[in-house]
Amino acid sequence: MMLKALLMIVLVLAMTPAHSELQIEVTQGADDAVKIAVVPFDWRGRGALPEEIHEIVTADLRLSGRFETLPVSQMLSLPSEASEVYVRDWQLLDMEYVVIGSVREYGPDLAMTFELFDVFKGEVTLRQTVVGSDLDLRDLAHHASDAIYEQLTGIEGAFSTEILYITVTETPSGRVFRLNVADADGYRVRTVLQSREPILSGTWAPDGDRIAYVSFERDSRPAIYIHNIRDRTRQQVTDFRGLNGAPAFSPDGKKLAMVLSKDGNPEIYILSLEETPRRLRRVTRHYGIDTEPSWSADGESIIFTSNRGGQPQIYSMRLDDLEVERLTFEGDYNARAVLANNGQGLIMVHRRKGIFHISYLDLKRGFLRVLTETALDESPSIAPNDSSLIYATQVGGRGILAGVSIDGGVRFNLPATEGDVREPAWSPRKKKSFTPLEEDLKLTSEIE
Amino acid sequence: MSMIKTYLGLLAPVLLLVLAGCASSSPEPEPQVEAPVVTEAVQEVVVEIEPIKPMVSGGRVIIPLDELDASAGSRTLAGVFYFDFDQAIVRRDGHAELDQHAMVLAGNSGLTVRLEGHADERGTREYNLALGERRANAVQSYLLSQGASRSQIEVVSYGEEKPAMSGHDQASWEKNRRVEIVYR
Numbered sequence: 275m276m277l278k279a280l281l282m283i284v285l286v287l288a289m290t291p292a293h294s295e296l297q298i299e300v301t302q303g304a305d306d307a308v309k310i311a312v313v314p315f316d317w318r319g320r321g322a323l324p325e326e327i328h329e330i331v332t333a334d335l336r337l338s339g340r341f342e343t344l345p346v347s348q349m350l351s352l353p354s355e356a357s358e359v360y361v362r363d364w365q366l367l368d369m370e371y372v373v374i375g376s377v378r379e380y381g382p383d384l385a386m387t388f389e390l391f392d393v394f395k396g397e398v399t400l401r402q403t404v405v406g407s408d409l410d411l412r413d414l415a416h417h418a419s420d421a422i423y424e425q426l427t428g429i430e431g432a433f434s435t436e437i438l439y440i441t442v443t444e445t446p447s448g449r450v451f452r453l454n455v456a457d458a459d460g461y462r463v464r465t466v467l468q469s470r471e472p473i474l475s476g477t478w479a480p481d482g483d484r485i486a487y488v489s490f491e492r493d494s495r496p497a498i499y500i501h502n503i504r505d506r507t508r509q510q511v512t513d514f515r516g517l518n519g520a521p522a523f524s525p526d527g528k529k530l531a532m533v534l535s536k537d538g539n540p541e542i543y544i545l546s547l548e549e550t551p552r553r554l555r556r557v558t559r560h561y562g563i564d565t566e567p568s569w570s571a572d573g574e575s576i577i578f579t580s581n582r583g584g585q586p587q588i589y590s591m592r593l594d595d596l597e598v599e600r601l602t603f604e605g606d607y608n609a610r611a612v613l614a615n616n617g618q619g620l621i622m623v624h625r626r627k628g629i630f631h632i633s634y635l636d637l638k639r640g641f642l643r644v645l646t647e648t649a650l651d652e653s654p655s656i657a658p659n660d661s662s663l664i665y666a667t668q669v670g671g672r673g674i675l676a677g678v679s680i681d682g683g684v685r686f687n688l689p690a691t692e693g694d695v696r697e698p699a700w701s702p703r704k705k706k707s708f709t710p711l712e713e714d715l716k717l718t719s720e721i722e
Numbered sequence: 723m724s725m726i727k728t729y730l731g732l733l734a735p736v737l738l739l740v741l742a743g744c745a746s747s748s749p750e751p752e753p754q755v756e757a758p759v760v761t762e763a764v765q766e767v768v769v770e771i772e773p774i775k776p777m778v779s780g781g782r783v784i785i786p787l788d789e790l791d792a793s794a795g796s797r798t799l800a801g802v803f804y805f806d807f808d809q810a811i812v813r814r815d816g817h818a819e820l821d822q823h824a825m826v827l828a829g830n831s832g833l834t835v836r837l838e839g840h841a842d843e844r845g846t847r848e849y850n851l852a853l854g855e856r857r858a859n860a861v862q863s864y865l866l867s868q869g870a871s872r873s874q875i876e877v878v879s880y881g882e883e884k885p886a887m888s889g890h891d892q893a894s895w896e897k898n899r900r901v902e903i904v905y906r
Binding site: 625 | 879
């Protein structure tokens with residue numbers, strides 16, 4: 275039975291560039307935003323660069339909500355290395371930091387150097403040179419954003435990550451569902467699957483290369499697929515009668531938790547992916563609805579939604595002895611919880627007074643913080659650095675993505691140019707990593 | 723299109739109409755006049771109609787109002803049953819109509835249906851998939867209890883992915899919490 279379902283299918287579906295891109299707009303910035311100026315990078319190679327590094331870095335920093343950026347038109351000088359920085363120019367503009375840099379030809383590739391200049395101290399506190407191809411320019415820019423963000427906030431940046439999401443467009447011949455992957459800033463959208471039947475519950479494997487999702491493409495029945503978005507292959511992993519849903523990779527990527535109703539009732543199962551034949555273990559046994567499993571960071575327990583108490587609430591379960599504990603008590607509908615990467619808390623869909631919010635539950639101290647104020651918020655996904663989360667909401671009758679920092683201080687929207695956007699999932703890893711070329715040039719914050 | 727076959731069976735029983743003479747009770751018998759016995763053969767045409775079966779069209783079942791009389795017309799059974807928020811209980815107002823569906827299925831083993839469960843957009847997608855399945859299962863149980871066979875019924879849940887109404891208000895939500903009975 276399973277063997278048939280495990281057939282490897284090479285996807286004929288090309289990753290077509292999608293026509294819609296997400297446009298990020300900050301709706302609420304941090305109160306104590308850091309003032310920073312990103313100067314246009316110097317380029318002395320042939321022709322023009324296809325991307326402007328400073329524009330990408332400026333957008334990244336501004337959209338994090340923690341920075342206030344300076345438009346180039348207001349800059350008094352445009353230095354490209356530390357020796358050219360005239361401190362008074364930036365003091366006059368009330369800037370705290372200046373980012374300067376250059377791009378040079380480096381064999382067939384490009385070398386990007388960037389420096390973070392502390393205006394108050396009058397010195398460079400971070401300097402790196404990284405190399406990539408001309409196709410990597412956006413990745414190089416996001417790398418710079420990550421490094422600057424980490425230097426100034428102490429938190430690893432998440433600008434080099436990706437977002438998986440689903441769009442639904444109404445066409446004269448019916449609904450079209452698309453599963454898209456885009457950079458975290460909404461650029462470079464690719465459609466990995468398109469169908470007239472529902473696609474949902476997209477989720478990442480910890481390797482950042484594979485995703486799992488539910489698609490109704492076969493005979494209008496649900497099945498779970500694992501899809502490698504880099505080499506564009508996929509396999510159908512389930513083909514059971516009834517529900518085949520809510521896939522979630524274990525932290526080591528070797529198991530997939532899911533919901534099946536093949537035994538008559540929605541229960542949570544764990545499929546071992548690396549054993550032959552694959553083994554399926556049922557871990558819940560209750561006549562209520564058990565769904566939406568999510569793993570703890572150590573892979574030894576899961577949390578899930580169950581209405582065994584009458585209403586949907588969040589429960590946790592240890593996988594060794596299957597001991598269940600209820601985690602949520604506030605609100606009459608708590609569902610689709612995911613644990614923060616540090617295990618300290620969880621984010622979930624939480625209803626109070628008939629309104630669905632995204633809320634954060636601090637598991638250590640037991641308090642619950644409502645993070646979003648709109649009415650139909652769902653599908654929260656947390657950034658790999660735990661700094662913020664992205665979720666789906668409705669604005670003007672249309673589904674859009676929105677984000678909020680975990681402290682609730684920064685808010686942004688990512689409206690798409692067309693269709694409904696839903697179910698964002700933040701990738702667990704950077705799309706591309708770069709090692710600084712000359713380690714000795716990297717100044718660290720030891721100076722502070 | 724129509725699967726109704728009408729056979730004209732010509733069974734022609736001969737009816738004998740015998741007119742018997744009248745008897746008089748008078749003591750004085752009147753002279754009996756022998757009435758002529760008239761024997762007439764009447765050929766009666768009996769038309770035998772095969773019962774009109776329920777018919778599937780556009781995923782709905784059309785059942786004849788009178789199985790023996792095509793001219794009596796037909797009616798299409800309602801194919802959508804609605805539910806309360808976060809509930810999977812078949813409402814009482816749907817029972818009569820579901821009884822009809824069960825009767826049709828019980829009487830026509832060749833018919834199969836797909837019960838498509840749906841939820842409104844409130845709440846999470848996977849929970850709503852589970853809820854949609856519960857609703858479809860509730861309708862299945864009802865049909866089974868009324869004589870339909872398990873082999874005739876397939877259940878699938880679309881959760882909130884295929885709303886009937888695209889609005890984001892109570893009126894739309896009410897129409898979206900449903901099970902659709904689709905004949906195949």
